[in-house]
Amino acid sequence: MRKLLYFVLAAAIFCSCGDKDIDPVQPEPDKPNTEKPEEKPEEKPEETLASKITGEWHCTVSDIETEIYLALTSDKTFELYQKVGEGAFRLYKGAWTLDEDTAMLTGKYNDGNPWGSGYAVTLSEDRNSMTLTPSEGSEKQTYSRKGIPSEVKEGCVVVVKSGSEDPLL
Amino acid sequence: MKRLFYVLAALAVAGTGCNKSIQEDNLLTPLQQSLDAKLVGENNGEIVPGTLLVRLDAASVSQLENGGYPALASELFADVTPASFSPAIPVAPGNKAVAEKYGLDQWFIIGFDESISPESVALKIAQKPMVRSIQYNRYIQPVRAEKAYPFEGMPATKADSESLLPFDDPYNSAQWNLVNDGSAAADAVAGADVGVKDAWRLTAGDPSVIVAVFDCGVEFRHEDLKDAMWRNEAEISGQADVDDDGNGFIDDKYGFNFVNCFAIDSDYVAGLLDEEDMPAVDGQDVTSKNGVGHGTHVAGIIGATNGNGRGISSIAGGTGNGDGVRLMSCQIFDGSSYTTDAQSAAAFIYAADNGACIAQCSYGNYNVITDDNTYLNGGMVGDVEIKGSPLENAALRYFLDPANSNHESLEGNIAVFAAGNHSNPYSIYPGALPYVLSVTAFGYDWLPGGYTNYGPGCNIAAPGGEWKGIKGEYDGMILSTGVQASVNGGYPGYVTDKGSTSKNYVYMQGTSMACPHVSGVIALGISYAKKIGKKFTREELSSLLLTSVNDIDQFNKGGSKDFNPPFSTNQTVSIDMDRYKGKMGTGAVDAWKFLMAIEGTPSVLVKAGEKVRIDLSEYCNPAGQYTVSVDESGKASLGIETDPVIKDGFLEIECTKIGAGKVVLSSSVGKDPEREDGIGCMAYSREISIVARAFAAENGGWL
Numbered sequence: 001m002r003k004l005l006y007f008v009l010a011a012a013i014f015c016s017c018g019d020k021d022i023d024p025v026q027p028e029p030d031k032p033n034t035e036k037p038e039e040k041p042e043e044k045p046e047e048t049l050a051s052k053i054t055g056e057w058h059c060t061v062s063d064i065e066t067e068i069y070l071a072l073t074s075d076k077t078f079e080l081y082q083k084v085g086e087g088a089f090r091l092y093k094g095a096w097t098l099d100e101d102t103a104m105l106t107g108k109y110n111d112g113n114p115w116g117s118g119y120a121v122t123l124s125e126d127r128n129s130m131t132l133t134p135s136e137g138s139e140k141q142t143y144s145r146k147g148i149p150s151e152v153k154e155g156c157v158v159v160v161k162s163g164s165e166d167p168l169l
Numbered sequence: 170m171k172r173l174f175y176v177l178a179a180l181a182v183a184g185t186g187c188n189k190s191i192q193e194d195n196l197l198t199p200l201q202q203s204l205d206a207k208l209v210g211e212n213n214g215e216i217v218p219g220t221l222l223v224r225l226d227a228a229s230v231s232q233l234e235n236g237g238y239p240a241l242a243s244e245l246f247a248d249v250t251p252a253s254f255s256p257a258i259p260v261a262p263g264n265k266a267v268a269e270k271y272g273l274d275q276w277f278i279i280g281f282d283e284s285i286s287p288e289s290v291a292l293k294i295a296q297k298p299m300v301r302s303i304q305y306n307r308y309i310q311p312v313r314a315e316k317a318y319p320f321e322g323m324p325a326t327k328a329d330s331e332s333l334l335p336f337d338d339p340y341n342s343a344q345w346n347l348v349n350d351g352s353a354a355a356d357a358v359a360g361a362d363v364g365v366k367d368a369w370r371l372t373a374g375d376p377s378v379i380v381a382v383f384d385c386g387v388e389f390r391h392e393d394l395k396d397a398m399w400r401n402e403a404e405i406s407g408q409a410d411v412d413d414d415g416n417g418f419i420d421d422k423y424g425f426n427f428v429n430c431f432a433i434d435s436d437y438v439a440g441l442l443d444e445e446d447m448p449a450v451d452g453q454d455v456t457s458k459n460g461v462g463h464g465t466h467v468a469g470i471i472g473a474t475n476g477n478g479r480g481i482s483s484i485a486g487g488t489g490n491g492d493g494v495r496l497m498s499c500q501i502f503d504g505s506s507y508t509t510d511a512q513s514a515a516a517f518i519y520a521a522d523n524g525a526c527i528a529q530c531s532y533g534n535y536n537v538i539t540d541d542n543t544y545l546n547g548g549m550v551g552d553v554e555i556k557g558s559p560l561e562n563a564a565l566r567y568f569l570d571p572a573n574s575n576h577e578s579l580e581g582n583i584a585v586f587a588a589g590n591h592s593n594p595y596s597i598y599p600g601a602l603p604y605v606l607s608v609t610a611f612g613y614d615w616l617p618g619g620y621t622n623y624g625p626g627c628n629i630a631a632p633g634g635e636w637k638g639i640k641g642e643y644d645g646m647i648l649s650t651g652v653q654a655s656v657n658g659g660y661p662g663y664v665t666d667k668g669s670t671s672k673n674y675v676y677m678q679g680t681s682m683a684c685p686h687v688s689g690v691i692a693l694g695i696s697y698a699k700k701i702g703k704k705f706t707r708e709e710l711s712s713l714l715l716t717s718v719n720d721i722d723q724f725n726k727g728g729s730k731d732f733n734p735p736f737s738t739n740q741t742v743s744i745d746m747d748r749y750k751g752k753m754g755t756g757a758v759d760a761w762k763f764l765m766a767i768e769g770t771p772s773v774l775v776k777a778g779e780k781v782r783i784d785l786s787e788y789c790n791p792a793g794q795y796t797v798s799v800d801e802s803g804k805a806s807l808g809i810e811t812d813p814v815i816k817d818g819f820l821e822i823e824c825t826k827i828g829a830g831k832v833v834l835s836s837s838v839g840k841d842p843e844r845e846d847g848i849g850c851m852a853y854s855r856e857i858s859i860v861a862r863a864f865a866a867e868n869g870g871w872l
Binding site for chain 1 (some may be wrong): 371
């Protein structure tokens, strides 16, 4: 009988400890918790290339008077503001994907057209420079991390007639 | 009522030694020969009695400027007794050099007793060596739709809340010409409009753009126009009967009446509107005594104030924040009076000297004239004698001259004319001239209006409306500001509350209404060019306009269509639609495309090594005829080995190398294909920049 009591007590203590691990006792509202929280090493998820290239980028190609702003968002959508030659920035939207194994960036515009090429992504050590090397040709595009100016966003033209979300003026 | 004698020096010559009266006999052959050599046009009874326009040589003009009038008059008027002699048109002192360029300083108007025939005076004057040429002072007619029809509130099929436009102007859902959703009538076609809704995202006008309305007077007190009028502040705040700003015109507060030489002010308008015999509203003759119907309608299409909660919306009327274009009233028609060459010429000079950069001209010579020379210098067209108009033309060129530019974004000024309402296969003049625009008209179904002129001389099409609308009523016409006098409560009846009948908005149709659509779109374009810091020459801007069009012929399936002619509501005529194909100008004006062209067309990204097809609809009417050219450097850069061609509205081009270059599409409009010496053409072109890459997305995206 005594053995049984010891067993029940031990079991009760064990369960109590278990509960404590799962749902630590909260301090009562009028009694500040002075206990030092248990320090455990934070397990950071492994950072992917996709997360590293998320952000806003800028690229210029001087010989054809081209300026590009590219926003890659964490929800895998993009906004591409491009000005090739004359005119205001044109806005294209769509979705992107990155193959983590091959570092190949691909995308599709919202109108259903795929990008003209896939791109091998190279990111600088400080993550402030990104090079896109197209699978076809030798036209490397080097982007620097830079926020998209508000004047570009506000002054861009969506080349779509009625129904565009652009506000009047 | 104030009467202004703008003539600078009406010099009575009685007592100057010229006392020999004109004799109408003894027409000697040598004199006739002198006259034939110097006279422009003939007198077939449509000229102003008691006046003659004469151009003197430069030496005589110099002599006059140096006080040598008595000596000159003694020779010039040795055989005649004129009542007056004065410069034909006043020119601002600062623009004297440009006036001299076109010889405007050399034109004088001789006045004499109306009982004396102009021919006899011309005969005497022609033999004088200092006389370079003589012109009869002919009458000019407006391109009138004749009738205005009352707006009785919103059509039964349209609720106010159905407006597709962003402004709160209560009647704008009846303005299919601005945005056409296809509900205006059973046969209306969505999109058959001026394409302005999207353009308003970029600009709705700018007060620095002044549009001179050459027409009947504009009712400057109209609730939807009063804030859009050009204001001559010096005169408005100045003294009555005084030329406060020293521009040669007294009390020209909002413009000027060149027919009767009145200032356009409230006294003038109110005085005329108080007449007891005002015409009926329904079917009123808008050129009757009030003289303010046609011009008021035209002005409203261009610049009636947007977003003011009243009346209609307009193409360049701003956003309700005082930011629309401004309207200058250059009144050249007044009641039953036609204008004359001297008066229209004076109006062009006034517009140029007082800040207008667009001349909106819904008028012209109704005669069928089939070549520029006959218009300018007179001649015969069939059995009809045409009187030449060198003075008006010189004044028009003065207005257009880059030295008289009136806007920072435009080198020169630009003039827009109506093509005419007589269903003739030619534009009327002056619109047919190769340096001005002539506008044809289409209805809510993209089809040409049954009244519109077409063919040589015509440059571009715009909404002009047509009679047959819902239930055969007026809704297919163009709704704009108007003047409805002395009916149901009298004038002014500014009743514009929703649900009430408005007395000041009317329907009209015609190329007179199409014309201000193009003027309004140009006004928008200049406003946008200013906004983005660009500047164009008149020719460049015209090229961009003429290529910023929609293919109107694709909707014309041929066959016949019934129309109610504008001059009669009691009969229907059947018109063969095939005759209009390819003859309405370059296409239907599109404000959105025009602003995109002004902004600058981005380069087209193509894939090198493949034959690609570029849709031309963004750059021009794809159904047009173009010459395609690529300069040598472009060919070399892009590796073009086979000349690009146009097929089925696409530019087919193969670039063998990665590079960049420009393709130019060139064309002309208005030329009479059957007459080398016929109506001159307006050349235009559009440039497309090509960038060839190793890859390219189908939609032109960079990635």
